[in-house]
Amino acid sequence: MGLDRLGAFLRRHRRIALDTSVFIYQLETNARYLPLTGRVFAWLEQPDSKAVTSTITMTELLVAPYRASDEQRADAFYGLLSTYPNLDWIAPDLEIADLAARLRAAHRLKTPDALQAATVLHSGASGLITNDPAFERVGSFETLVLDRLR
Numbered sequence: 001m002g003l004d005r006l007g008a009f010l011r012r013h014r015r016i017a018l019d020t021s022v023f024i025y026q027l028e029t030n031a032r033y034l035p036l037t038g039r040v041f042a043w044l045e046q047p048d049s050k051a052v053t054s055t056i057t058m059t060e061l062l063v064a065p066y067r068a069s070d071e072q073r074a075d076a077f078y079g080l081l082s083t084y085p086n087l088d089w090i091a092p093d094l095e096i097a098d099l100a101a102r103l104r105a106a107h108r109l110k111t112p113d114a115l116q117a118a119t120v121l122h123s124g125a126s127g128l129i130t131n132d133p134a135f136e137r138v139g140s141f142e143t144l145v146l147d148r149l150r
Contacts, residue, residue, distance in 0.1 A: 002149030009144045010043050015050040017120040019130035020060040044086050054119040055091045056112050090119050107137040
């Protein structure tokens with residue numbers, strides 16, 4: 001049932017955004033979430049698929065390998081994800097920063113979450129896949145929380 005709901009979400013949106021947790025679950029082959037994230041990444045490899053994420057995602061993904069002094073793992077993550085098909089990495093600029101501040105003030109988001117949400121809006125994505133229900137407070141895009149699919 002969860003995969004059906006995920007598939008329906010992916011079909012509903014012309015462009016989606018991906019939060020950091022989606023990447024973490026996929027890269028760490030998290031058994032609980034891998035069927036869902038595997039479906040997202042398989043979808044992303046299709047020619048008509050379009051997704052975005054903030055460059056803050058890369059920052060969050062590289063912390064664990066750097067903390068473990070595992071440069072090879074960090075390089076592998078960076079190399080794989082920075083060239084992934086149909087995935088745009090959007091760096092915060094002043095417009096995104098201003099929008100993030102507004103979202104943080106209005107919805108009590110943490111700064112990284114506010115930057116992710118601002119990236120969703122700035123990019124024109126209409127849906128976000130995450131595992132953080134805080135994004136549901138932002139009504140400007142549809143949020144799919146992975147734990148709600150279980």
